[in-house]
Amino acid sequence: MESPTGIIPESMMYPQSLGEVMDYLKAIPGASNEKLDVLRGWAKEVGVKLSASQVNAVRYSGVDW
Numbered sequence: 001m002e003s004p005t006g007i008i009p010e011s012m013m014y015p016q017s018l019g020e021v022m023d024y025l026k027a028i029p030g031a032s033n034e035k036l037d038v039l040r041g042w043a044k045e046v047g048v049k050l051s052a053s054q055v056n057a058v059r060y061s062g063v064d065w
Contacts, residue, residue, distance in 0.1 A: 026057065032058075
């Protein structure tokens with residue numbers, strides 16, 4: 001699991017920023033597994049449980065899909 005530090009802006013390091021974080025990750029270029037690692041690292045750090053649909057939304061935005 002990759003640390004979101006340096007990737008996710010500090011202003012989004014709050015549980016209520018889940019939608020913003022998802023939109024941010026979907027917009028940046030990168031492979032699906034890289035984006036998911038950052039999303040999972042963010043969720044763990046701020047204490048958010050991710051649903052399968054949230055994970056898939058970010059996964060399918062990867063350049064390898």
